[in-house]
Amino acid sequence: MDPCTHYDRECDYLAACCQEFFPCKFCHDKVKFEDEKDIKKAHRMARSDTIRVRCRHCSYIQTLEQSCQNCGICMGAYFCSICHLYDSNLSKQIYHCEKCGICRVGPKENYFHCDTCEACLGIALIDAHTCRPGMLKANCAVCQEDMFTSREQTISMKCGHFIHRKCLKEMIKNKCYNCPLCLKTVVDMSMVYQELDEEIAQNEMPEEYTDLEFSILCNDCLKRSTVKFHFLGMKCPECGSYNTARS
Numbered sequence: 001m002d003p004c005t006h007y008d009r010e011c012d013y014l015a016a017c018c019q020e021f022f023p024c025k026f027c028h029d030k031v032k033f034e035d036e037k038d039i040k041k042a043h044r045m046a047r048s049d050t051i052r053v054r055c056r057h058c059s060y061i062q063t064l065e066q067s068c069q070n071c072g073i074c075m076g077a078y079f080c081s082i083c084h085l086y087d088s089n090l091s092k093q094i095y096h097c098e099k100c101g102i103c104r105v106g107p108k109e110n111y112f113h114c115d116t117c118e119a120c121l122g123i124a125l126i127d128a129h130t131c132r133p134g135m136l137k138a139n140c141a142v143c144q145e146d147m148f149t150s151r152e153q154t155i156s157m158k159c160g161h162f163i164h165r166k167c168l169k170e171m172i173k174n175k176c177y178n179c180p181l182c183l184k185t186v187v188d189m190s191m192v193y194q195e196l197d198e199e200i201a202q203n204e205m206p207e208e209y210t211d212l213e214f215s216i217l218c219n220d221c222l223k224r225s226t227v228k229f230h231f232l233g234m235k236c237p238e239c240g241s242y243n244t245a246r247s
Helices: 025-034 165-173 190-202
Strands: 011-014 052-055 061-063 078-080 085-087 095-097 102-104 111-114 119-122 154-156 162-164 213-218 224-228 244-246
Touching (some): 154 165, 162 165
Antiparallel strands (some): 095 102, 111 119, 213 224, 213 244
16 A cells, blocks of 8 residues: 555554555545445545554554554654544644534634634635635535545635635636636636727627627626627626626
């Protein structure tokens, strides 16, 4: 088995689901879910069901405690008996949030727990996010990974929906500037729209299309309007966005 790249610890979990030892649930899921050829045997590991670990130094098998009962080695500088989590990488500054019910990567002072959203958010979002009950208890719209328990950092987009920061960067890299959920623009497009204005002014439509009009819906302001057709785009007269679609 490849070395674990997810956690720094001195023990392996006995997975309750298959009674095999793995460095962590992610290593287990890689083998038993992603790489399992027999779809009937494919499954994920629930760390909460783990009740025994094996010391990597003396191979002693025991219940979940911070130190090995046999050789005394500390199996994780950070140990949470609630989440069954061991990790000696103190740079992560892991902390347990009682309201979330899980351990999170810190430092703790950089986050706050929003009771309405039911999740820990970056301190910068205290007055800069739209509260939605349980909004992080969903899959990322891009990678489909659960955001509530994900180890990846999440970010609030301009529209208020949350997504993994790395997924947003990948979207922008691939020139996708709309929220996958509500289609609102999530980056500043003012310069792009200005260039579109100039291109449309320089490219008149053929005479037979001069008076052609369409009813459009703006994905940004949600207003409906009737505008003249242009093959480069149809601008919303309410907010100036080209993020529109025929309605």
